[in-house]
Amino acid sequence: MGTRRRGLLAAAVTVVCAVTVLAAPGTAFANPTPPPAPSTAPSASASPATGSASSAELEAVRKKLDELYRAAAVATEEYNDAEEKAKLQSAQMVRLAQKILKGQEKLDRLKDRAGAAAAAQYRGGGLPPEARLMLSDDPQEFLDGAGRVRQGHHAAQGLLGEMTRTQEDLRQYAKDADAQWRKLEAGRKAKAKAQKKIEKRIAAAEKLESALEKEERERLARLQERAAQRAQSDWLSSGILEEIKGEATAQGREAVAYATAQIGKPYQWGAEGPKAYDCSGLTSQAWASAGRGIPRTSQAQWKQLRRVDIRDMRPGDLVIYFDDASHVGMYVGDGTIVHAPRPGRSVTTAGAGSMPILGVVRPDADTRTERGAPAGAGPRTDAG
Template sequence: MRTGKHGLMTAAVTVVCAVTVLAAPGTAFADPGPAPSPRAPGASSTASAPAATSDKDLEAVRKRLDEFYRTAASATEEYNAAEEKARKQSAEIVELAKKIVQGQETLDGLRDRAGAAARSQYRTGGLPDEARLVLSDDPEDFLDGTDRVIQGQRATKGLLGELTRAQEDLKAYTADASVQLKELEANRKAKATAQEKIEKQIAAAEKLESELEQEEKERLARLEREAQARAQTAWLGSGILEDLGTEATERGRKAVAYATAQVGKPYQWGAEGPKAYDCSGLTSQAWMSAGQAIPRTSQQQWKQLERVDIEDMRPGDLIIYFDDASHVGMYVGDGSVVHAPRPGRSITIAGAGSMPILGVVRPDTGTDTGTGTAPSE
C-alpha cells in the first residue's frame, strides 16, 4: 500500500525524536544506590572505616583512594567513548531520516510517471501492429507512430529501472537507520552503566575521606605529595630531562597555551569545558583550539595518534598514564605536564613522571618548530 507524505514525515519526525531522547547528554539515570562502605586493605569487615592513626594506616587509605579514583577515571573514559559514538550515530540517523523522506518522495514521483506512461501506452498500443497497419490510411504515419511507441517503451523500461533502484535505496536507508538506532540504544546503556560505576566509586572515595579527621586529611595530602615527588625524582634521576627538547610547533604552543590557561578550573568527569574538564576533555579541547582535531578519550588518543619515544617528546605532546590508558596530560616542558587530576581537584601543573607513564603520543606531526620554548610553570 502506498505511503502518504504526511505519514512519511510523521515517521521521520519520530526517528529524529528518538535520536534526541537517546543521545541527550543530560539524560538522567536511576540512582545507583548507596556505595559499599570502603575500608583499607586488611581492615576488619565489620569496621565502617580504617583507623587512620599512623602514617602506615594513612598510606593504606591513600592507596585505597587511588584505587577508587582510578576505577572512576577508567569508567569516565568508557562514558566518554559511548557519548562520542552516540553523538556520531545521532548525526548519521538524522541524515538517514532525511534520505528516507527524500527517497520516498522520489519513489512517489516515479510511480506517478510510471502510471502515466502505462496508461498512455495502453491507449495507443491496444491493437497488434498488423491490425494498426491495415487500418491506417497512411503507412508512413503508422511507421512514425510505431517509432514513437518504441521510444516510449524504452523510456518506460528506463523509468521502471529507476523505480526499482529507488525502492532498493529506500529499503537500504531504512535498514541502516534501524541498525543505527539499535547501536544508539546499546551506547545509551553503556553510558548508563559507566555513569553508575563512576558515581559509586566517587561516592566511596568521598565517604572514606569524610571519615578522616582534619589532621589526618592534612597528613594524607602530605603523603600523596611525597609519593608524587618520589616518582618524579626517580623519573628525573634517569637523566631523561637532559635528552628532552624544548621546542614546540606553532600548533603545539597554542595547545599548551590553551591548556595552561585552564589551570585552577575544576575537574568534572565527562566535561569538555569551558568551566570544567576531565583529563581527555582538556587535552582534546586544547588541541581543538590549535586547529587540530584529536580523539575524545585517552584510550583512543593512545590508539590513534602517532607514538613517540619519551626522549623525543616536545611541548604539546600527550603523555598517557597507567596500563589501561585511563589518564592523559599534556607535556609543557621542563619535565612537567598540565592535567585535570580527578574529582575534587583542579587542573594543575605536575611532574610528568609523578604517575606511571604508559607512553607518549603526538597530535601534531609537523616539524615547524619555533625558536621559543612552550609556556611552563
C-alpha cells in the first residue's frame, strides 16, 4: 500500500475508534464474530507487489466495522422502542381526549337538568317545595306532597353528586393527558437522540469502508465471511444440530414463509416492510402475518416471549444474539436463520451459530413442557 493510501486508512480507523469511544456509557459492543486464530494471522506488512492493505490491517478494519454496526444496531432498537412507546402514548391520548369530550357533554346535560329544576322552582313563585307544602290546607295533599319532596331531595342530591363526580373525572382526565403528553415529548427526544447515534455510527462505518479500494473491500468481505463460517463451524462441532429436531407449527411455517419471501430486500433501520426491514421489524412482521402479534424490538422479544432450550428450537422460533439482545433472526431449520443483518446488506440466510447466541424465544409457545426449559426459565447458553 502506498504511503498516502496507508495514511488514509490509518486516519479512517482513528476516526471510527474515536466514534466508538464516544458511544453511550454502559453500552457493551461484543464482537459478532471471533477473532482469527493466531496461527493463521498473516504478516502485518503490506504486500510490496500489490500495495494493498495487509491482512492484519483489514482484520482491524473488520473488527472496527463490527463494533460500529453493532452500536448502530443497539441504537436502532432504542429508536424502535421509543417509536413503539410513542404509538401507545398517542393512542392513550386519543382515548383520553374522547373521555374528556364525553365527560364534558355529560356535564353539560347535567347542568341543563339543574337549570330546568331551578326554572321550575321559579315558575312556582320562587318558594321551595317545603314552603308550599306547609301552606297547604288539604291533609291528603300534604301527605302526597311530603313523598314528592323527599323524592325531589334525593333527585337533587343525586344530580349534584353526579355533577361533582363528572367534574372530578374531567380533572383527572386532563391530568392524565398532561402526563401522557410529557411522556410523548420525552419519547420524541429519546427517538431523536437514538436516530442521531444511528446516523453517526453508520456514517463512520461508511467512511471507513470508503477508504478501502475495491480489491481491499473484496478481501474484507471474504474475511467477514470466513469469520462467520468459523463461528458456525465451532457451534456445529458441539453436536448441537443432531439434537435439534423440533417441527414447526402451522403458524411457525407461515412466519417462516413470510420471512424467507423477504430475502433480497434491503436492511433499513426502523423499517417494518414491505420494501425494507431491520432485524426485529422482519421477525415481528413475519409473525404478524401468521396471526400472532409479538413485541417490536429484539430486547422486548427476549424479555416477553417464552424462552426455550436451544436443543428444542424449531422453525419459526427467534434466535436472540449478543448479551444486550440487540439482534434477532428467525430459525428456519438445518442450523440456519433468516435475518436482516445490517445497513448495506439485504435480508438473507446465515448460520444460526455465526453470531454469539443469547438464547431462543418462541412466539407460538404451547402448553407442552420443553426439555430443560420450564415456563419462564432461561435457555441453556453453553451451546451458543
